Amino acid sequence: MSGFLDQIFVQAKEHILAAFAAAPVWLGQLISSLINIVALLAVFLSLFALVSVLERKILARIQNRLGPNRVGPFGLLQPAADGIKMLIKEDIVPTRADKAVHFLAPILIAMTAILALGIIPYGRNMTPFAIDGGILFFFAIGSTTELSVFMAGWGSNNKFSMLGAMRAIAQMVSYELPLIITVLPVVMVVGSLLPDTIVAAQGGYSLGFIPHWFVLTPWGATGFMLFFVAALVESNRTPFDVPEGESEIVAGHMTEYSGFKYAIFFLGEYLGMFAVSGLAVTLFLGGWHAPLPFLEFVPSWLWFFAKLGAMIFVFIWVRGTLPRTRVDQVMNFAWKFMLPMAFACILAAAVWHYAGRRFVSWLLSLGVVLLVYFALSRFLGAGKKFAPRSYRFAE
Amino acid sequence: MTPTLQLFLILSSALFCIGLLAALSRRHAVFILIGIEMMLAAAGLNFIAFWRFGPQPAPPTGVMITIFAIGIAAAEAAVGLALVIAVYRHLRTTNIDEIDELKG
Amino acid sequence: MNGAAFIFIAIFTLAAALAAAALGKLIHAALSFAAASVGVAAFYFLLGAEFVGLVQVFVYVGAVAVLIVFTILLTRRDLEKDHGFNWSGVFIALAVFAGLVWAILKSAKLSSAAQPLASLTVKQIGEALMTDYVWPLQCIGVILTAALVGALVLVMEERR
Numbered sequence: 225m226s227g228f229l230d231q232i233f234v235q236a237k238e239h240i241l242a243a244f245a246a247a248p249v250w251l252g253q254l255i256s257s258l259i260n261i262v263a264l265l266a267v268f269l270s271l272f273a274l275v276s277v278l279e280r281k282i283l284a285r286i287q288n289r290l291g292p293n294r295v296g297p298f299g300l301l302q303p304a305a306d307g308i309k310m311l312i313k314e315d316i317v318p319t320r321a322d323k324a325v326h327f328l329a330p331i332l333i334a335m336t337a338i339l340a341l342g343i344i345p346y347g348r349n350m351t352p353f354a355i356d357g358g359i360l361f362f363f364a365i366g367s368t369t370e371l372s373v374f375m376a377g378w379g380s381n382n383k384f385s386m387l388g389a390m391r392a393i394a395q396m397v398s399y400e401l402p403l404i405i406t407v408l409p410v411v412m413v414v415g416s417l418l419p420d421t422i423v424a425a426q427g428g429y430s431l432g433f434i435p436h437w438f439v440l441t442p443w444g445a446t447g448f449m450l451f452f453v454a455a456l457v458e459s460n461r462t463p464f465d466v467p468e469g470e471s472e473i474v475a476g477h478m479t480e481y482s483g484f485k486y487a488i489f490f491l492g493e494y495l496g497m498f499a500v501s502g503l504a505v506t507l508f509l510g511g512w513h514a515p516l517p518f519l520e521f522v523p524s525w526l527w528f529f530a531k532l533g534a535m536i537f538v539f540i541w542v543r544g545t546l547p548r549t550r551v552d553q554v555m556n557f558a559w560k561f562m563l564p565m566a567f568a569c570i571l572a573a574a575v576w577h578y579a580g581r582r583f584v585s586w587l588l589s590l591g592v593v594l595l596v597y598f599a600l601s602r603f604l605g606a607g608k609k610f611a612p613r614s615y616r617f618a619e
Numbered sequence: 620m621t622p623t624l625q626l627f628l629i630l631s632s633a634l635f636c637i638g639l640l641a642a643l644s645r646r647h648a649v650f651i652l653i654g655i656e657m658m659l660a661a662a663g664l665n666f667i668a669f670w671r672f673g674p675q676p677a678p679p680t681g682v683m684i685t686i687f688a689i690g691i692a693a694a695e696a697a698v699g700l701a702l703v704i705a706v707y708r709h710l711r712t713t714n715i716d717e718i719d720e721l722k723g
Numbered sequence: 724m725n726g727a728a729f730i731f732i733a734i735f736t737l738a739a740a741l742a743a744a745a746l747g748k749l750i751h752a753a754l755s756f757a758a759a760s761v762g763v764a765a766f767y768f769l770l771g772a773e774f775v776g777l778v779q780v781f782v783y784v785g786a787v788a789v790l791i792v793f794t795i796l797l798t799r800r801d802l803e804k805d806h807g808f809n810w811s812g813v814f815i816a817l818a819v820f821a822g823l824v825w826a827i828l829k830s831a832k833l834s835s836a837a838q839p840l841a842s843l844t845v846k847q848i849g850e851a852l853m854t855d856y857v858w859p860l861q862c863i864g865v866i867l868t869a870a871l872v873g874a875l876v877l878v879m880e881e882r883r
Binding site: 325355357360361363364365367368370371374375378386390393397415416417 | 748750751754757773774777778780781784785786788789792793796844845846
Binding site: 621622625626627628629630632633634635636637638639640641642643644645646647649650652653654656657660661663664667668670671674675676677678679681682683685686687689690691692693694695696697698700701702703704705707713 | 726729733736737740741743744745749752753756759760763766767770771772774775778779782783786787790791793794795797798808809810811812813815816817819820823824827828838839840841843847848851852855856859863866867869870871873874875877878
């Protein structure tokens with residue numbers, strides 16, 4: 225029964241494809257790809273709608289108020305109301321804006337986010353497009369986001385938009401390096417860039433109940449935390465939402481966009497969040513594997529979406545809790561702390577692997593990570609000399 | 620119609636000549652750099668076409684050369700664009716017809 | 724190899740490249756150049772070298788195009804003036820193209836069809852990079868470091 229539920233979507237797709245068995249080969253491949261694409265879009269667009277209302281409700285609860293609760297039971301139909309509102313708004317384009325660039329920017333941002341969702345394994349045998357260099361594909365697509373953000377800022381012919389776009393690109397480019405270097409230990413240990421292989425390498429249990437997820441190793445835990453922070457930055461979420469700083473530069477590169485185009489920007493940001501959370505689940509949290517052996521009767525795709533949901537909850541939680549960082553603090557953090565820690569992760573993974581992957585090697589790699597961390601925390605703040613604080617009115 | 624090696628080579632020469640066109644006929648320094656980058660991309664396409672249409676299973680030589688060529692193209696773009704910015708700061712122009720003196 | 728895919732990608736790439744060479748506004752030309760790079764990457768996928776295609780998108784669109792765009796932004800006061808088009812460049816480019824096409828069509832051995840592709844996995848590329856090509860790998864690391872430092876030195880504001 226559990227096997228049937230696990231492969232239910234794969235069986236459904238085979239069923240549909242069997243109806244086209246007499247068609248030529250290229251038509252069969254096209255139909256197969258179309259089914260994958262339609263399923264992906266259906267799942268993630270409805271997830272987007274759900275998360276947009278859940279985010280508002282969770283943020284509201286953190287801030288001790290109720291969220292949207294008028295439309296539908298507990299406000300869960302709010303996305304429908306939002307969608308209708310966005311669609312009927314007037315589409316204002318500034319007169320001296322670059323029309324083609326202004327139009328293409330939101331499309332490209334949403335397109336790159338959806339493309340990146342295609343290589344993630346959502347369950348056993350459930351990867352939409354298994355490309356041999358899957359992880360590289362993800363990062364190649366992610367690096368085109370910077371160009372789209374620039375197009376959005378430039379096409380608006382607005383100095384604030386341009387400023388927001390420059391800040392966004394500077395932030396994204398700086399954090400791409402820690403993001404990619406943190407993934408390198410995982411690729412090194414597994415020996416493949418194919419996400420399916422990476423998930424398969426995290427199966428199995430030691431001592432009967434400890435799963436082989438990479439987040440439970442020292443380099444994996446550090447890598448996961450660094451990846452999480454870099455993912456926060458790449459999706460322009462608080463505490464790193466300097467590009468969208470609502471109290472500073474209105475909406476940054478999205479200022480001149482109204483109605484449906486703004487909704488597409490919103491969609492692109494959330495889908496980017498889903499894509500990078502999905503990658504974090506695949507690389508560090510064991511993909512679609514269950515955490516304990518006796519829980520394996522639950523279908524694999526259910527485990528994947530549960531882990532994805534947990535990560536999105538932490539994203540929203542961090543947004544509601546932490547204040548925004550200054551743009552120079554963001555840059556300092558990337559280049560002076562995260563990059564050396566990411567390199568330390570690679571070193572720790574190598575130590576773990578060559579010391580035999582036993583408990584001793586676990587302790588040795590933990591030692592490497594802690595050594596670099598304490599060295600950085602000691603010597604990075606050494607240059608700053610703060611004057612003694614003086615209070616003018618609080619005596 | 621399966622494409623033959625000749626078709627790929629004609630395509631990459633067309634791309635190369637378009638890059639040459641951009642490098643020779645524009646007067647803005649950044650346009651010229653765009654042309655140079657396009658010429659490098661066309662050359663890489665040539666390498667991969669020859670690798671693919673050679674005897675199989677082929678050693679990955681064509682792929683390796685192209686990977687290194689792309690890396691070098693990136694390095695050269697960085698330095699070239701830094702030069703353009705430095706010249707602009709000094710002479711306040713990017714029109715290559717006006718950048719004709721060695722004395723700063 | 725699919726003939727229809729070849730024609731489609733060829734038209735897209737050549738159109739984007741021509742736009743990059745001929746458009747008046749610099750930003751449009753830079754973005755068309757990014758599109759042409761994606762077209763070339765699509766050709767790499769068609770030819771079976773997927774890793775190189777991904778590296779092409781990563782480096783050209785993610786790095787070179789962004790650099791070009793930043794340079795356009797930093798040299799902005801020049802943008803309103805149209806620098807003009809030098810028509811003799813067109814003749815030279817056409818002459819070079821004619822010469823190359825004549826040379827290609829004249830060589831007899833180039834018109835054979837492709838043999839079935841033995842797959843080249845990323846693992847094989849990695850092994851080749853670490854065994855046969857380890858010296859070029861180290862050299863390109865040095866070149867990239869030198870380019871990075873050189874570009875920074877060129878662009879840094881001078882402290883008085």
